[in-house]
Amino acid sequence: ADPLSYTTGIAIGIIVLVNAGIAAWTERKAGDALEALSKMMQASIYVVRDGNEVQVPARSVVVGDIVVLSTGDVVPADLRLFEAQDFKVSEMALTGEPDDVPKTTKVREKKIGAPEKLTPETMAFSGCSITSGLGRGLVTDTGMNTRIGRIAQLIAGDDGQKTICCCFPDTSGNQTPLQQNLNMLGGRIGILAISVCVFLFFIGWVTDRKDPSNPDSETWLYMILVSVTLAVAAIPEGIPLCVTISLSMACSDMIKQKVLVRKLPALETLGSASVICSDKTGTLTEGKMTMVAMYAAGITYEVTGKGFDPEVGQVQRSGSHEDSGTDMGVKSSLLAAALCCDTTLCKEQGVDGVMKWVPKGNSTEAPILVAARKVGLSEAMVREYPRVMEVPFSSSRMMMLTVSRVKGTELCPGGMPLPAGTNYLAVCKGAPNYIIDLCSEQLKEDGSAAKLTDDDKSEILKVVDGHSARALRVLAIAARPMSSLPYDESKEDITSDQMFEACRQELRFLGLVASTDPARDGVPDSVLAAREAGISVVMVTGDYLLTAVAIARSMNILQPCDDPDVSAVDCACLRPDGEYLDAQEIDKLTGSVRVFARAKPEDKLEIVKSLQRQGQVAAMTGEGVNDAPALNQADIGVALGIDGTEAAKEASDLILTDDNFCSILAAVQKGRAIYSGIQKFVAFIMSVHIAEVMQIFVCIVVGIPVMRTFLILVTDLPPSIALGAEPGEAHILKIRPRPKDEPVVLSWMWLAMAMNGTVLTTVILIVYLISLMHFCDGEVLQENIYLLEGYQTKLSLAQTVAFISLVWSENVRAYISRSFTKPTWHDLLGNREMQKAIVLAQICLYGAVLIPYLSDRILGLRGLEIGVFGWVLAATGPVGCFILSEGCKAITAYQAKSYQESLVSDISEPEASLASSAPAKGKAMESTKPTQTPNGTCCLAF
Numbered sequence: 005a006d007p008l009s010y011t012t013g014i015a016i017g018i019i020v021l022v023n024a025g026i027a028a029w030t031e032r033k034a035g036d037a038l039e040a041l042s043k044m045m046q047a048s049i050y051v052v053r054d055g056n057e058v059q060v061p062a063r064s065v066v067v068g069d070i071v072v073l074s075t076g077d078v079v080p081a082d083l084r085l086f087e088a089q090d091f092k093v094s095e096m097a098l099t100g101e102p103d104d105v106p107k108t109t110k111v112r113e114k115k116i117g118a119p120e121k122l123t124p125e126t127m128a129f130s131g132c133s134i135t136s137g138l139g140r141g142l143v144t145d146t147g148m149n150t151r152i153g154r155i156a157q158l159i160a161g162d163d164g165q166k167t168i169c170c171c172f173p174d175t176s177g178n179q180t181p182l183q184q185n186l187n188m189l190g191g192r193i194g195i196l197a198i199s200v201c202v203f204l205f206f207i208g209w210v211t212d213r214k215d216p217s218n219p220d221s222e223t224w225l226y227m228i229l230v231s232v233t234l235a236v237a238a239i240p241e242g243i244p245l246c247v248t249i250s251l252s253m254a255c256s257d258m259i260k261q262k263v264l265v266r267k268l269p270a271l272e273t274l275g276s277a278s279v280i281c282s283d284k285t286g287t288l289t290e291g292k293m294t295m296v297a298m299y300a301a302g303i304t305y306e307v308t309g310k311g312f313d314p315e316v317g318q319v320q321r322s323g324s325h326e327d328s329g330t331d332m333g334v335k336s337s338l339l340a341a342a343l344c345c346d347t348t349l350c351k352e353q354g355v356d357g358v359m360k361w362v363p364k365g366n367s368t369e370a371p372i373l374v375a376a377r378k379v380g381l382s383e384a385m386v387r388e389y390p391r392v393m394e395v396p397f398s399s400s401r402m403m404m405l406t407v408s409r410v411k412g413t414e415l416c417p418g419g420m421p422l423p424a425g426t427n428y429l430a431v432c433k434g435a436p437n438y439i440i441d442l443c444s445e446q447l448k449e450d451g452s453a454a455k456l457t458d459d460d461k462s463e464i465l466k467v468v469d470g471h472s473a474r475a476l477r478v479l480a481i482a483a484r485p486m487s488s489l490p491y492d493e494s495k496e497d498i499t500s501d502q503m504f505e506a507c508r509q510e511l512r513f514l515g516l517v518a519s520t521d522p523a524r525d526g527v528p529d530s531v532l533a534a535r536e537a538g539i540s541v542v543m544v545t546g547d548y549l550l551t552a553v554a555i556a557r558s559m560n561i562l563q564p565c566d567d568p569d570v571s572a573v574d575c576a577c578l579r580p581d582g583e584y585l586d587a588q589e590i591d592k593l594t595g596s597v598r599v600f601a602r603a604k605p606e607d608k609l610e611i612v613k614s615l616q617r618q619g620q621v622a623a624m625t626g627e628g629v630n631d632a633p634a635l636n637q638a639d640i641g642v643a644l645g646i647d648g649t650e651a652a653k654e655a656s657d658l659i660l661t662d663d664n665f666c667s668i669l670a671a672v673q674k675g676r677a678i679y680s681g682i683q684k685f686v687a688f689i690m691s692v693h694i695a696e697v698m699q700i701f702v703c704i705v706v707g708i709p710v711m712r713t714f715l716i717l718v719t720d721l722p723p724s725i726a727l728g729a730e731p732g733e734a735h736i737l738k739i740r741p742r743p744k745d746e747p748v749v750l751s752w753m754w755l756a757m758a759m760n761g762t763v764l765t766t767v768i769l770i771v772y773l774i775s776l777m778h779f780c781d782g783e784v785l786q787e788n789i790y791l792l793e794g795y796q797t798k799l800s801l802a803q804t805v806a807f808i809s810l811v812w813s814e815n816v817r818a819y820i821s822r823s824f825t826k827p828t829w830h831d832l833l834g835n836r837e838m839q840k841a842i843v844l845a846q847i848c849l850y851g852a853v854l855i856p857y858l859s860d861r862i863l864g865l866r867g868l869e870i871g872v873f874g875w876v877l878a879a880t881g882p883v884g885c886f887i888l889s890e891g892c893k894a895i896t897a898y899q900a901k902s903y904q905e906s907l908v909s910d911i912s913e914p915e916a917s918l919a920s921s922a923p924a925k926g927k928a929m930e931s932t933k934p935t936q937t938p939n940g941t942c943c944l945a946f
């Protein structure tokens with residue numbers, strides 16, 4: 005019997021196996037990489053070990069551990085609390101209860117008639133986040149034994165891993181929208197391929213095609229073999245594999261850019277981001293504040309020195325160079341402020357071995373401690389005033405309050421006099437416009453207290469505005485000497501809100517402190533680059549409006565032409581009477597506003613929702629627990645790695661490991677590059693499949709022996725993967741963001757694929773026909789060829805030439821496909837992965853055609869016997885392909901350009917009408933949204 009009819013089947017089998025093997029191996033590798041990533045992102049928590057607080061992975065906590073919890077942490081296990089200060093927990097995940105639940109350490113008698121509590125007040129449960137306060141607890145249960153673990157078990161029933169085909173894990177649940185999109189595309193191509201196969205089967209049957217090697221066999225048997233071959237050739241099984249590889253490689257690359265990808269779909273969404281809403285402190289600025297000015301007891305001061313070093317610089321009256329650190333107002337304000345801080349300042353050895361002053365805690369408080377030391381108020385002195393109560397800073401209250409014990413007749417030597425019988429001092433520090441409303445008197449230069457009139461208030465606010473216009477962050481400090489606590493300490497049920505309310509009455513205004521926060525390097529340029537990329541940058545900050553505007557100007561977020569009355573607002577105007585405005589009115593604001601000041605975390609959520617209603621794809625940064633809903637809502641939730649809380653990280657899609665705004669833009673650029681890389685290899689793979697189908701089709705219909713070219717599906721894999729790793733083209737940040745629901749394969753890409761498939765088919769068929777005529781004594785038709793003596797060898801010579809020519813053409817086309825629009829010679833060697841891939845493909849080729857037995861017996865290829873004529877003829881293929889494909893590129897480039905232009909005009913038309921009707925002046929171009937998808941419909945073009 006003739007082995008050839010089996011070898012075809014064997015060859016197909018081998019190819020499918022090799023393909024599946026490579027696929028499984030690379031998928032595994034990609035999976036490992038992602039797993040390593042997820043390890044890096046594990047939550048961590050402080051526990052007490054050997055008497056020290058140490059940071060450990062949250063998962064490693066065991067029963068009996070003492071866990072230290074503070075605002076923003078996620079409870080790692082079920083705990084019994086034995087310390088709780090203003091401790092509130094969101095139990096949303098457990099009970100669905102949206103309000104924060106206060107916790108305590110005391111077991112209380114259950115009141116008769118009081119509603120049954122779902123969760124005891126003395127326990128904190130795994131998975132819940134701390135919304136305020138500090139606490140310590142003893143771990144009672146971990147893992148699946150926790151409440152949430154047991155609920156999870158109940159829901160899951162049996163927790164067996166889902167698998168398909170008995171051994172392969174079912175990963176379909178983790179697929180990104182793009183992967184799902186491509187799978188759907190694959191499904192449609194599959195259906196199309198099957199129709200073509202059925203059609204071909206009937207044509208072959210009607211025209212009575214027979215197996216050339218076995219003319220007596222049944223036609224239908226042969227045609228089934230051919231049709232199945234065609235189906236294998238038609239389905240682009242390499243695409244999902246390349247997508248997985250490209251996404252996982254991108255994740256590893258992003259780490260170098262200081263971005264951790266928590267959720268894969270974010271990688272794709274990044275490419276279509278049209279607005280980035282960023283925090284200010286620490287993200288746009290360095291978050292390393294230095295106090296530069298003060299106002300105390302009615303006198304203005306300058307503070308000299310830079311950074312956190314308290315040993316250089318002094319406090320001096322404006323216009324003088326003399327040290328005024330001993331002024332009563334200065335001392336009193338700074339001491340009071342220091343009493344109301346949770347931050348510490350200590351000298352530590354830096355990485356370079358030099359001793360450096362480093363603050364630990366809140367960035368706003370650091371400059372206060374530094375300035376206090378400059379006037380001789382050391383931490384040891386501050387500790388002499390024991391704190392009895394604290395209401396921690398929260399972004400919603402915009403202030404912090406503490407009560408400390410004081411004694412004597414003055415606050416400190418040379419400080420403000422205290423009334424007789426004073427035992428406590430309440431200190432409130434925070435946003436000046438909030439504090440000033442709580443004050444009823446003010447400290448005068450002689451140490452007396454005078455009534456704070458409305459004129460005085462506006463005088464002080466003028467000072468605040470003056471500092472704010474210089475981009476300084478201003479805090480007000482107010483205090484109240486008390487003989488006894490204004491609330492009943494022994495009352496168990498008293499909440500911190502009630503204590504806050506009681507202590508913040510009748511405050512005495514002491515002073516203001518103003519600090520600079522320098523811009524991060526590169527941020528102003530990144531903002532400009534974002535604008536060029538069609539992405540608007542919006543600042544959402546808790547800071548004062550004037551400060552925010554001044555900083556936004558220095559960061560290019562507001563341009564000189566922007567009118568701050570239109571482009572910057574205090575968030576209070578989103579909720580004039582405590583209630584948010586209607587959607588429409590909020591949309592009108594978010595359409596033009598670039599700076600949101602005095603923002604509370606809830607405002608972020610409204611802003612994101614509003615931007616999304618307008619068709620924007622929004623990235624939003626966040627750090628606090630209360631930012632979690634906004635991060636969750638945003639298309640791309642970005643948590644800060646350094647300052648961010650665990651709760652924010654858990655709600656996010658990306659984590660910036662350096663908190664730097666510039667990294668977001670780098671991630672967007674990468675997101676765009678990945679997406680265009682995927683488009684490139686999809687087009688590359690699809691066109692070779694189109695070509696395969698066309699060749700087989702033409703051969704069967706005309707009656708030429710079918711080519712033996714399936715191996716191309718293996719040799720094409722490396723270049724396809726390399727296309728996915730294409731570094732983004734230079735103009736990638738110069739085009740506008742891709743509309744949200746634009747299909748992966750655009751209509752002009754379909755045309756490009758069809759043209760390329762046709763070019764490849766035509767060129768290779770011509771090469772094949774010429775070599776058939778050369779090797780098979782001038783015959784090309786199957787029925788004549790199989791009459792020839794030794795026709796098998798002759799035929800396989802011709803097929804070998806066609807195969808070599810095809811692989812070479814594909815290698816050339818891989819370079820051509822590096823850009824849809826730019827000529828191939830532009831940055832020819834710009835992708836090193838491609839060079840490696842081509843070498844690999846070449847090795848496969850020569851192995852397949854030259855290794856004895858493998859080539860001739862199994863694959864039916866005879867590279868050793870085709871002679872110089874064969875090799876030269878094969879070489880004409882890539883040349884022809886190159887010329888024709890480059891020609892087609894001109895058409896594609898034209899179409900791609902008009903598509904981009906149609907996007908721009910689609911957007912600028914409604915913009916023009918909007919601009920003429922709205923009085924908003926200086927409204928820049930990038931605030932518009934890519935709303936509709938201009939006809940990017942997929943028409944199957946082949």
Ligand SMILES: Nc1ncnc2c1ncn2[C@@H]1O[C@H](COP(=O)(O)OP(=O)(O)OP(=O)(O)O)[C@@H](O)[C@H]1O
Pocket residue numbers: 282283284285286366368369397398399402403404433434435436477478479544545546547548
């Ligand atoms: N530790 C603090 N104690 C007292 N008041 C504070 C403290 N930190 C900030 N504030 C006040 O609260 C305001 C809002 O602070 P918040 O931390 O919410 O904003 P932010 O850090 O400037 O914002 P973002 O980082 O989101 O840009 C500040 O402008 C300041 O007046």
Ligand code: NA
Pocket residue numbers: 635636637638639640641656657
């Ligand atoms: Na999100």
